[in-house]
Amino acid sequence: MTTFRRVVGKLGALLLTLFLASLLVFFSRFLVPGDPVAFLLRGRKPSPEAVALVTAQYGLDLPPWQQYLNWLAGVLHGDFGRSLQYRQDVTQVIGDRLPVTLMLVIMAGTMIAVVGLTAGIVASLNRGKVLDRSVLIGLTVLGAIPSFVGSIVLIAIFAVQLGWFPSFGSGEGFFDQVYHLVLPSIALAIVFVVLVGKVTRSSMVEQLGREHVEVATSRGLKRGTVIRRHVFRNSIGPILTVSGVLVAGLLVASSIVEAAFGLAGIGSLLVQSVDRLDFPVVQAIVLLVVTAFVVVNAVIDVLEPWVDPRSAAGAGAR
Amino acid sequence: MPSRRGHRRVATIVAAGLGVALVLTGCSASEPEKTTPAEWELTTSTAAPSGDIDSFTWASYAEPYSLDYAYAFDYADNQVLANVCESLMRLNPDFSLSPGLAESVTHPTPETWVYEIRDGVTFHDGTPLTAADVVASMSRILDPAVGSSWYSVYQNVVSIEQTGDLQVTVTMNGPDSQFNLGMGGSAGVIESAATLAEKGADYGNSTGGVNCTGPFSFKEWKSGESVTLERYDDYWDPELKARSGEVKFLFMNDANARVNALKSGDVDGGWMIPADAVPQLRTSDQGDMLFGLNTAVSNIVISNMEGPLGDLRVRQALLMALDREGIVDAALKGYGDVTDVMTTKSVWVGASDDALNAAFDDITDYDYDIEAAKKLVEEAGATGAELTYVTAPISSDFNVYAQATAAAATAIGLKVKIETVTPNAYTALFSDPSAREGVDLFYTSWYLSSPDPLEMYSVLRTGDFSNYGNWSDPEFDAIVNEAATIQDPAERSAKTAEAQQIANAQLPWLPMLEAPTTLFMGKRITGVTPSVAFLYFPWAATIGAR
Numbered sequence: 001m002t003t004f005r006r007v008v009g010k011l012g013a014l015l016l017t018l019f020l021a022s023l024l025v026f027f028s029r030f031l032v033p034g035d036p037v038a039f040l041l042r043g044r045k046p047s048p049e050a051v052a053l054v055t056a057q058y059g060l061d062l063p064p065w066q067q068y069l070n071w072l073a074g075v076l077h078g079d080f081g082r083s084l085q086y087r088q089d090v091t092q093v094i095g096d097r098l099p100v101t102l103m104l105v106i107m108a109g110t111m112i113a114v115v116g117l118t119a120g121i122v123a124s125l126n127r128g129k130v131l132d133r134s135v136l137i138g139l140t141v142l143g144a145i146p147s148f149v150g151s152i153v154l155i156a157i158f159a160v161q162l163g164w165f166p167s168f169g170s171g172e173g174f175f176d177q178v179y180h181l182v183l184p185s186i187a188l189a190i191v192f193v194v195l196v197g198k199v200t201r202s203s204m205v206e207q208l209g210r211e212h213v214e215v216a217t218s219r220g221l222k223r224g225t226v227i228r229r230h231v232f233r234n235s236i237g238p239i240l241t242v243s244g245v246l247v248a249g250l251l252v253a254s255s256i257v258e259a260a261f262g263l264a265g266i267g268s269l270l271v272q273s274v275d276r277l278d279f280p281v282v283q284a285i286v287l288l289v290v291t292a293f294v295v296v297n298a299v300i301d302v303l304e305p306w307v308d309p310r311s312a313a314g315a316g317a318r
Numbered sequence: 319m320p321s322r323r324g325h326r327r328v329a330t331i332v333a334a335g336l337g338v339a340l341v342l343t344g345c346s347a348s349e350p351e352k353t354t355p356a357e358w359e360l361t362t363s364t365a366a367p368s369g370d371i372d373s374f375t376w377a378s379y380a381e382p383y384s385l386d387y388a389y390a391f392d393y394a395d396n397q398v399l400a401n402v403c404e405s406l407m408r409l410n411p412d413f414s415l416s417p418g419l420a421e422s423v424t425h426p427t428p429e430t431w432v433y434e435i436r437d438g439v440t441f442h443d444g445t446p447l448t449a450a451d452v453v454a455s456m457s458r459i460l461d462p463a464v465g466s467s468w469y470s471v472y473q474n475v476v477s478i479e480q481t482g483d484l485q486v487t488v489t490m491n492g493p494d495s496q497f498n499l500g501m502g503g504s505a506g507v508i509e510s511a512a513t514l515a516e517k518g519a520d521y522g523n524s525t526g527g528v529n530c531t532g533p534f535s536f537k538e539w540k541s542g543e544s545v546t547l548e549r550y551d552d553y554w555d556p557e558l559k560a561r562s563g564e565v566k567f568l569f570m571n572d573a574n575a576r577v578n579a580l581k582s583g584d585v586d587g588g589w590m591i592p593a594d595a596v597p598q599l600r601t602s603d604q605g606d607m608l609f610g611l612n613t614a615v616s617n618i619v620i621s622n623m624e625g626p627l628g629d630l631r632v633r634q635a636l637l638m639a640l641d642r643e644g645i646v647d648a649a650l651k652g653y654g655d656v657t658d659v660m661t662t663k664s665v666w667v668g669a670s671d672d673a674l675n676a677a678f679d680d681i682t683d684y685d686y687d688i689e690a691a692k693k694l695v696e697e698a699g700a701t702g703a704e705l706t707y708v709t710a711p712i713s714s715d716f717n718v719y720a721q722a723t724a725a726a727a728t729a730i731g732l733k734v735k736i737e738t739v740t741p742n743a744y745t746a747l748f749s750d751p752s753a754r755e756g757v758d759l760f761y762t763s764w765y766l767s768s769p770d771p772l773e774m775y776s777v778l779r780t781g782d783f784s785n786y787g788n789w790s791d792p793e794f795d796a797i798v799n800e801a802a803t804i805q806d807p808a809e810r811s812a813k814t815a816e817a818q819q820i821a822n823a824q825l826p827w828l829p830m831l832e833a834p835t836t837l838f839m840g841k842r843i844t845g846v847t848p849s850v851a852f853l854y855f856p857w858a859a860t861i862g863a864r
Contacts, residue, residue, distance in 0.1 A: 040465070047469045049462035057463070086541075087384055088523040096524070096541035160578055167584070168575050169543060169568065262570050264542020275742045 003305075010298045021290040022075070026068050029279045036060060036277050040084055058084065075287070081280035085273070090284045094266060100170045101265035103177060104257070105250045107185035108192070112246065116193045117239075120200025125227070127205055135197070143194035147253050150187040151260035158183055168262035184261045188253055192246055199242045203235035210234075237304060244300045248293035356597075356652030360834060360848075361608045362412070367845040367862025373564035374843050374861060377576045377588035381542060381569040386522025387507035388458055388466035396504065396853035397589060398545055398567055401560075403530035404856070405506035406433055406452070407498070411849035411857070413611065413664050413769045415502045419447065419531065423501075425805065428493035429476075435484040439554045441510045442535035449480040454511035456488070470783075471500035493803035495810060496776070499768040503854050533560040533859035544568050547858070561845060561862030573713070580604065586840040587861075589852055593650045593715060596836060605841045609834035610848025611664045614765035615657060617827040618723060621747070621786040622758045626703035626732070633825040635691035635698075637684040639726035646831050648722070649715035654833035658683055659822050660764070660774050662832050667769035668807025669815075677771070677815035681822040691730045701731040705758040708737045710744035719761040719830075747786070754786060762827075765850060772801050772810065775817040778826050789826035 037055050055061045058081075059070060074081060080090035123135040145153075159167035171180035207213060208231055216226045255267030266285050273281040382395040390399045408418035417423070420433040439447040456478045459466045474490045474497065481487040490497060500506065513521070513529040520526030524539035531554070534547035545567045549560040568585060570576040577595040579585040583604045591599060591607065600607040618640075620627050627633055642656040658681055666674060695701055705727060709720040724734040737757075746753040747760055766773045775798050776782070780790040794817060801813035822829075837848040844864040846857055 047460075047462055047465075047473070050465035050469065053462045054465040082519075085383055086523055087386070087389075088520065088525065092525060093541065155575075155578075160582065163582075167578060168570060260572065260575075262543075262568075262572065262575055264540065264569075268571075269542065275740060277742055 007302055010301055014294055014298050017294050018287075018291060021294075022072060022287060023068075025283050025286045025290070026071060027064065029283070030064055032277070036084055036279060058082065071283070075284075080284040083273075083278055083281050085276045085278045085281075090280045093269070093281060094284055094288070097264050097266050097269050100177075100181075100263050101251070101254055101258070101267060103170075104181055104185055104188060104254055104263070104265060105247075107178070107181055108188040108250060109246070111185060111189040112192045112196050115189070116196025117200055119193070119197040121204060121232070123197070123201045124204035124208065127208070132201075136201075139194045139197045142190050145190055147187055147191060147256045148260055150190050151184070151257055154183045154187050155260070170263050170265075181263075184257045184263060187260070188250065188257045191253070192249060195242060195246070196239065199238055200235065203238045204231055207231045207234045240300050240304060244293075244297040247296045248289060251289045251292060358609045358653055358834070361610060362849075363847050364606075364608070364839065365844045365864070367561050367843075367860075367864070369561075369863045371562045371843065371861075371863040373566065374562055374586040374840075375566045375568055375584075376858070377570050377579055377585045378567045379573070379576065379588075379590060380571060382545065384522045385528050385536065385539075385545075387455075387504045387509065387528075388464050388468065389522070390504045390507075391467040393590060393853065394569075398547070399504065399507075399528075400532075400852060400854050401534045401547055401565065401856045401858045402528060402532045402536055403504075403507045403509065404532050405502055405504070405854065406508065407502040407506055409502035409767075409769065409851050409854040411611070411847040411851045411855055413613070413667055413849070413851060415499065415667070415769055418502070418506070419452075419508050420501070423498060425498070428803070428805075429490045431488045431490070431498050432481070433486045433488070434482075435486065436554070437484060439531050440552055441513070441531055442529050442550055443510065443513070444552070445510060445512065447508065447531060448511075449482065449484055449486050451511045452486045452508050453478055453480050454514055455508045456486070456506075458514065459505060468500075468503075468505035471497060471503075471505040493805070495802055495805050496768065496770065496772060499770050499773075502769070503767045533558050533856050534565060537564070542569065558856055558859045560859040562858070565858045565861075580838050580840070583840060583842075586843050587838050587846070589835070589837055591836040591838055592713065593653065596651055596653055599838050603841075606839050608837045608839060608848040609653065610837060610850065612765070612833060612835040612850045613662050613665050613767075614763045614850070615660050615662060615832050616654075616719070616761065616763045616830045617660060618719070618830060619760050619762050619786050619827050620758070620789070620825070621754045621760060622756075623787045623789050625758050626698075626700045626705060627758055627787075629698040629700060630824065631694040631698040632700045632703075632732075633828065634684065635694035635730050636723075636726060636732070637825060637828045638687050638691040638694075639730045640722060640828070640830065641686055641726070642830050643686070645718060645722045646833075649718035650831070650833050653836070654831045657829050657832050659818055660827060660829050661766070661771040661818065665766050665769055665771045665773070666811060666814075669771075669811030670808040673808070673811035673815040676812070677818040681819055688729050695730045695732065702733065704733040704735060706735045706737060706756055707759040708739055708744065708747060708757050709761065710739050710741045712741050712744065716761060723759060723761075748784070767853070770807075770810075770814075771818065772798065772814050775814065775821060776802065778821065785826070787826060789824070791820060791824060794820045794824070 037051060037060060040054060059067055071081060078091065082088065083090050083093045086093050119135050119139060123132045126132045155167045158165050165183045166180050169180060171177040213226060213230050216230050254265055255271050258265040258268035259271060270282065270285045378394055378397065380394040382398055383389060383392065384395060385399050387399060387403055390396050405418050406420040407415050409415055419436055419439060421436040422434045424432045426432060433452065435447065435449055435452055441447065458464050459468050459472045460475060474492060474494045476489045476491050478486065478488050508531065510529050517526040522528055524541045527536040527539065533550060533553045535550045537546045537548045539545045547565045549563050553559050570579060573592045576588060577592065577598065580588060580599060581602050581604055596607060620633060646652060646654045646656060659678065663678065666677070707720055707723055709716050720736050724736055727734040743753065747757065777784040778789060779785065779795045779798055797813055797817045801810050801817065804810040804813060835848055835850045837846065839846055842864060843861050845860040845862050847860065
């Protein structure tokens with residue numbers, strides 16, 4: 001029953017968040033200076049009737065609230081309008097590019113999980129030793145590398161100098177695509193590996209110092225069992241919370257990596273569309289990122305009690 | 319049709335890290351600048367191919383907005399479209415105009431143009447070209463719902479009618495020599511009427527594609543990544559039958575990535591090489607760096623005639639204070655020439671010798687002279703006046719133009735405020751009068767799309783859309799309007815030369831320099847003709863195996 005109420009509550013909060021986000025996303029475009037129609041014309045001399053007709057075609061002649069309602073009605077039917085720059089349905093424009101970004105995020109996410117967790121766990125179990133220090137220093141150094149610098153260094157070394165990986169494009173077919181996305185996903189993963197690694201380490205270290213761990217150890221349980229059952233399982237809460245933030249971070253950071261590697265993903269599309277006042281595309285992408293973020297966090301909230309029973313029972317149980 | 323160089327939308331985020339890459343890849347950015355001036359010559363053709371080739375790849379600085387000829391108005395769009403769709407007239411690499419899909423054109427009365435459509439031409443879907451296709455394609459430019467970028471070519475058109483099995487007659491509201499000259503560009507492209515009707519709003523986008531008559535047909539457009547064309551086997555003109563089975567255009571927004579791909583041989587060629595990369599690519603063993611005919615002139619646009627620059631003496635002084643030789647070296651690495659007029663000789667097709675002398679020799683030279691310039695500013699009582707110069711982080715040379723203009727102004731007692739805006743806001747300067755409020759100066763590189771210098775000067779008539787400073791000279795207007803009605807190119811050139819002299823004396827914009835069209839051709843391929851006509855001529859068809 002409590003789980004059900006929790007889920008319903010979460011769902012309500014989720015819908016409210018999305019609604020508020022849609023308002024923000026839509027109306028923020030009126031704060032940006034510049035006329036989309038002037039941009040459509042791109043400095044060309046139009047016929048006077050054409051300006052009026054083109055304005056009407058894109059519904060830009062209506063009052064803002066009516067534009068919002070039309071847009072919202074469309075969005076609820078899966079129609080995000082038409083892109084001004086591509087003269088194409090927004091769903092088509094985004095649909096063409098979404099697979100690359102998803103693939104990139106999945107590959108980077110896997111690297112982050114594997115490398116970040118491993119680094120964090122190894123460091124915490126060797127707390128204070130040379131290995132711990134090396135991991136911490138390594139993570140700090142990596143954390144100082146912005147994605148665009150990482151991208152450029154990776155291209156320079158592995159694509160241009162060594163020629164092991166392609167320097168641009170997303171490839172054709174599954175395996176070629178994975179091959180093309182290796183360097184970009186590393187560039188994207190770097191900063192987040194650091195985050196996950198550090199959170200994992202500190203969370204584990206905190207648990208290792210807890211009484212129940214000492215009790216378990218003194219009862220003669222094997223070290224591996226103690227770490228798996230008592231330490232890691234109790235450490236997972238903060239790691240999950242950070243992972244939720246990661247999803248939005250990855251989607252946003254992908255724009256830099258995609259631009260550097262010439263990938264046609266939604267990140268580079270977002271940057272381009274902002275620059276070209278292509279509001280329907282910007283609105284759709286931002287809404288998509290917000291939705292992904294909100295949904296992932298809601299799922300994590302729902303999942304957390306199962307992984308870590310303490311959070312369902314309240315913070316008292318130790 | 320006013321054409322503006324809007325090609326440089328570079329990912330600025332990446333640019334900040336460029337230095338790292340240059341060091342790591344051993345590029346020459348940190349080497350000392352050469353002190354000798356750059357030497358180059360214009361290439362008019364490259365060796366004919368030794369044979370056909372399966373495919374080649376081409377680097378484009380950006381993705382086309384559209385392959386719909388009604389909107390194709392920029393380097394990225396037109397360099398692709400030129401190989402797929404053909405116009406009534408053909409603009410050749412030497413900028414001459416010859417028959418295209420129209421086998422012949424006659425001009426029975428000053429108001430009418432009669433096009434005899436070529437027989438035996440087929441669209442890529444195999445259907446034959448008819449007069450109805452011509453009428454449908456041309457009428458689209460006039461349709462306000464389409465909102466074509468080429469409307470200004472058609473602004474004097476009254477009707478477009480089929481007057482025979484393979485004959486179309488265009489009637490104008492008065493004599494207009496410029497209409498037929500525009501038929502060599504995108505404004506004269508002919509598409510299948512059935513395809514236009516079938517594709518509707520999706521015509522020309524990445525899913526709709528196009529169905530034209532050119533040597534290559536549209537095969538695939540991978541959004542954000544590439545466009546692939548394939549040879550059309552039933553192409554009508556044996557002279558321009560494609561030598562390559564396929565061409566793939568790769569969109570590489572990052573200039574550094576583009577240059578790397580050319581240097582490593584990953585990509586076979588590309589137009590419009592970033593100036594920084596020209597010296598590197600000239601020494602590359604992966605291919606040839608070539609220079610071709612261009613029509614573009616770099617100008618500082620005077621966008622406010624109400625301010626201090628409304629005084630001719632201040633405009634003259636500013637131009638005299640610009641170290642234009644220095645700008646050529648800094649912005650173009652020396653690959654360019656200083657000019658005092660707003661057109662290149664290449665567009666004066668059919669001009670008389672007298673007209674050329676008047677237009678290019680019998681003019682004022684604004685040699686670098688700070689002292690004389692200072693005096694002019696004092697005479698005008700403008701010393702201490704403040705000007706606003708707008709620029710954008712579009713490519714490295716933009717910064718050179720901004721800094722050089724500010725330095726010139728400061729040297730002669732003016733103050734300059736440089737305002738840096740986003741590339742998009744910069745684009746708005748060209749279309750939105752409200753974006754130009756309070757702006758005195760900005761930079762443009764202006765190319766012409768027809769073989770006639772009048773295209774440039776028609777833009778500066780009183781009240782024209784692209785007359786950004788609302789400069790007005792009734793005598794100039796009268797000369798340009800009269801020239802437009804003259805059919806004979808030699809006779810017309812004499813009038814146009816008068817217009818050029820007035821612009822040279824009055825300086826509605828400050829002409830700075832002209833630069834050649836740049837091209838890199840990899841070592842696998844040959845046959846291309848380096849010329850800015852690549853925007854309208856099927857240049858890729860002539861490329862084959864080296």
